[in-house]
Amino acid sequence: MIKTENLTKEYNGSKAVDGLNLEIAEGEIFGFLGPNGAGKSTTILMLVGMIEPTEGRCTINGIDVMRNPFEVKRIIGYLPENAGFYGHKTATQNLDYFARFYGMNTEERNKRIQELLELVHLEDVKQKAGEYSKGMLQRLGFAQALLNDPKVLFLDEPTANLDPEGVIEFRNWIKRLSEEGKTIFLSSHILAEVSRTCKTIGIITKGKMVAKGNLDEIRAKLGQDKTINIIIETAGAIPEFHHHDIMRAEYDGNKAQICAKSDIRDEISDYLFKSGIRIRGMRVETPSLEDIYLEGVNVKDEWTA
């Protein structure tokens, strides 16, 4: 549904997005993860036809975005980061203005706007958009992105201004939209948000894609060079254990923490058994996805520096 080929954007000789190749299937919830300034918003702006790539191309549902931005905009919805509206208009007036671009008649517009305002709980708000809180603007932005019942939805930092209750509700909306078969492209710098909402994740830093796949694949890819922490507890004092994969080890009476290049639990348990020491517990402490992500992003930074 969404495809980019060598998508590149340069600003004053510096590459904000560098040769991005991406393919997202229909109905997928894709999380685009990366630190601030990584190139997430620039990628989205190229995908929605707002800025022109320096190189490469992107298509939505087979339509070339640069050649047919008008057709693309008919089938997509876009929630920008910090969604902006006309401050002197109410939510209904703002949505009505945007809905007119889709050629809806008055009845269709009124019905759709009412549905969406109920969805985002702004149906009873009479204030003008200029008096809205950031959270309210974000919810209005979400309604605006759904005006044309889009096939593909681009959401740029959608939960940035929402309160915890709003975030949970947002996740439910995404789930429901995904069940309806919509393709969702969600960009965020918050790992927890992406990992909870998205089926597939792509990690970008300094304009380049570092990893793409589901959570396990990401973990495997970024975590493949990571060390393993083995925590051991025995009935008696633990004797010092030697292995070429051990990087460091800390012994404290009947407890030990061994940091190794590979999973050497079998070798440790054999050694302890032969030494006549009973094992009370042994577990591997895997790095969290956040640790892997942060390390992955840093590694990439070093590569691209």
Added chain:
Amino acid sequence: MNGLLNVAREEFFDHITSKKFLIILGLFLIISMMAMSEGIEKYNDRLENYNERLTHVKESGMPSARFMPEKPSILPVFRAMSSQLPLLGAILALSLGFDLITRERESGSLKSLLAHPIFRDGIINGKALGGIAALALAIFIALLISFAMLLIFSIVPTADELGRILLFGAIAVLFLLSFFSIALMASTVSENSGKSFLYAFLIFLILSIFMPVFGGMVTDRVIGEPPGFNSGHLASESVQLGAEERRDYDQARSAYWEKRHAVDDVINLVTPVNSYNKIISEVLPYASSSGTTSLSLKEGLGKIWANILALLIFPTVFFAIAYVKFMREDVR
């Protein structure tokens, strides 16, 4: 096309319901109507004087057209309104245009707008169209009130006067368009509304105050003083001239004024206020249009076509800059 009209419609209603539009238009109407009211009073005095002279001519038995008094025109009444436009009208036009794009950028609504199926040129053209429509409405309201005032005083314009008044309306819109396009251009090239206002106002000052004042000085510098008599005395001085000397002097003087008018015309062309004033002096003459002192509308237009063309080219140039800048802009 649908998108363009949607933007234009929205802009038009936003303009005519905005406080700044209503306040400046209100001020313009009040001042214009006060000036018009004074003009109508003078017109009535002139009309009374005309009637008296007409009666006198008839009673004295001098039927020749030479002795017939000239019927006063209502056009000077509209001249009073036209004189308010270079300041208040220009401020109205600037106020409508200076934040058209910057405000959208600042609020983030430009991204929301561009996310929907509309081409970029539809946005900039729609904004321009909405602004022009609002300015045309302002002039239309002003003319409508003026006609109402004329009717209250039982004054009915002739067909020629009506044509000239309507032409004045069109020229007024064209003049306001110059300043609107300057403001729109400033809004497109500026980072924020504050800077945009500053740039637009600066250009307004240069065109409305600096150019008309310093234009004359430039002409003086380029052309120099009018030719004097060969003895160094000016022609106005009572000097006894021979026939040949008189002819040489007349030729030099005529050449000087031709040259001076040519330079003035060039300066006028690049100064909307001067162009506007020149056009108005032909379209709304002080003397009666039927009299011998002024040209017919057709003849008058022949004299000022270059100024009308300048008033068309001026907004086109600034709008073209705004258009190109907006089309190439990366919305981030």
